[in-house]
Amino acid sequence: MTNISFTFSITRFCLTAILIFFAPSTAKARNLTQPFKRVYAFGDAETDTGNTKSSTGPTIFRFASDHPYGKTFFGHPTNRYSDGRLMIDFVAENLSLPYLAPYLDEKADKSHGVNFAFAGSTALTRNFFVNNNLTLDITTVSLQTQLSWFDEFLESERCKSSPSMLGCKAEYINDALFWVGEIGANDYAYSYRSSVPTKTIQELATNDVIDFLQALLNKGAKYILVQGLHPTGCLTLSMAVTPANDRDNMGCAATVNNRIYAHNTILQAKLNELREKFPQAIIVYADYWTAFQHVLQNPGEYGFDERFKACCGSDGGTYNFNILFPCGSPPSTACDNPSKYINWDGGHLTEAMYKVMARLFITGAFCDPPWSHLISKKMQSE
Ligand SMILES: *[C@@H]1O[C@H](CO)[C@@H](O)[C@H](O)[C@H]1NC(C)=O
Ligand SMILES: *[C@@H]1O[C@H](CO)[C@@H](O)[C@H](O)[C@H]1NC(C)=O
Ligand SMILES: *[C@@H]1O[C@H](CO)[C@@H](O)[C@H](O)[C@H]1NC(C)=O
Numbered sequence: 001m002t003n004i005s006f007t008f009s010i011t012r013f014c015l016t017a018i019l020i021f022f023a024p025s026t027a028k029a030r031n032l033t034q035p036f037k038r039v040y041a042f043g044d045a046e047t048d049t050g051n052t053k054s055s056t057g058p059t060i061f062r063f064a065s066d067h068p069y070g071k072t073f074f075g076h077p078t079n080r081y082s083d084g085r086l087m088i089d090f091v092a093e094n095l096s097l098p099y100l101a102p103y104l105d106e107k108a109d110k111s112h113g114v115n116f117a118f119a120g121s122t123a124l125t126r127n128f129f130v131n132n133n134l135t136l137d138i139t140t141v142s143l144q145t146q147l148s149w150f151d152e153f154l155e156s157e158r159c160k161s162s163p164s165m166l167g168c169k170a171e172y173i174n175d176a177l178f179w180v181g182e183i184g185a186n187d188y189a190y191s192y193r194s195s196v197p198t199k200t201i202q203e204l205a206t207n208d209v210i211d212f213l214q215a216l217l218n219k220g221a222k223y224i225l226v227q228g229l230h231p232t233g234c235l236t237l238s239m240a241v242t243p244a245n246d247r248d249n250m251g252c253a254a255t256v257n258n259r260i261y262a263h264n265t266i267l268q269a270k271l272n273e274l275r276e277k278f279p280q281a282i283i284v285y286a287d288y289w290t291a292f293q294h295v296l297q298n299p300g301e302y303g304f305d306e307r308f309k310a311c312c313g314s315d316g317g318t319y320n321f322n323i324l325f326p327c328g329s330p331p332s333t334a335c336d337n338p339s340k341y342i343n344w345d346g347g348h349l350t351e352a353m354y355k356v357m358a359r360l361f362i363t364g365a366f367c368d369p370p371w372s373h374l375i376s377k378k379m380q381s382e
Pocket of ligand 2: 031032033034096
């Protein structure tokens with residue numbers, strides 16, 4: 001009798017335990033291949049999947065809406081500044097989500113997230129550049145603009161007819177991944193050789209990135225990935241316009257790279273402060289600099305023959321880059337094998353390089369904390 005009742009209660013205990021163990025997953029129908037239902041992306045041309053048309057983007061790359069942009073993957077131009085997919089596209093693939101809809105495309109399906117990134121964007125607001133007479137070739141769109149687009153999207157579109165603004169925001173913010181792509185590289189490019197001290201840009205630009213992140217965190221963002229800047233002194237454009245004796249240990253433009261490196265260092269210190277302030281959030285730093293450097297130092301391992309020469313451009317030579325006749329302009333031509341090139345058009349990378357970078361972030365040791373930590377924290381929360 002005692003035995004039977006003991007067995008019974010053990011069984012009941014186990015059943016209850018099993019039910020508790022499984023109940024949350026069945027209730028929320030969690031899908032292991034799709035940890036996030038929504039992704040919001042921000043950044044510059046490296047993340048822009050179509051917000052910029054060539055007429056509104058940086059004038060050097062004014063042919064980015066034309067052939068041969070997009071030729072490798074899409075077969076036609078998509079307003080991406082590459083021959084194919086960008087990092088964020090590979091990330092979407094890995095998360096089993098459709099490619100993110102550009103915010104400015106009114107007809108696009110935005111149910112799985114939105115891309116607010118805009119080519120030419122800066123971390124600093126336009127006022128900074130206007131006040132310093134640095135307005136040549138500068139878009140009006142800053143990170144602040146992208147944040148206001150995000151607010152508009154949620155408050156004016158997505159949550160407008162929702163009975164509870166708070167509940168709606170929770171669904172659209174707490175559970176989403178925020179991918180903050182490269183931002184700040186243009187700030188240095190626009191002020192290069194100006195009288196504005198580099199330290200000023202470093203201090204203000206990293207502050208603007210942190211203010212932006214803090215605004216997202218205050219709205220309830222819990223999963224954020226922030227990319228550092230890659231060594232932009234290794235871009236064809238930087239190499240072509242700097243003297244041959246201005247080189248660092250990677251063989252790239254040293255004056256440009258030194259500024260970018262310092263920016264990343266300052267940014268990481270400020271991210272640490274932010275993590276202390278928002279311990280409930282996961283803030284991943286994607287070390288774009290080190291991942292890029294790793295590939296530059298081991299190009300063959302990733303199938304690259306050309307580290308510095310642009311695939312698409314004019315003039316051939318060491319760099320195949322002429323600022324007056326950029327990729328897409330009538331005299332330019334594109335190489336037959338972009339996957340052997342790191343650089344696509346002088347200022348942006350090939351699909352092949354973006355694919356390698358996305359893979360290194362997802363599987364490699366270049367994210368802190370690792371990408372897998374972000375994913376498992378998200379899974380545990382369900
Ligand atoms: C995403 O990347 C992880 C890590 O490499 C891999 O295990 C997984 O299969 C990928 N998922 C998809 C859908 O590609
Ligand atoms: C999980 O999501 C993927 C991508 O949306 C889908 O193909 C798959 O059928 C889903 N699996 C389940 C069990 O819902
Ligand atoms: C910007 O240009 C105006 C007009 O030439 C000049 O008065 C002003 O001092 C300049 N500002 C800076 C910060 O160089």
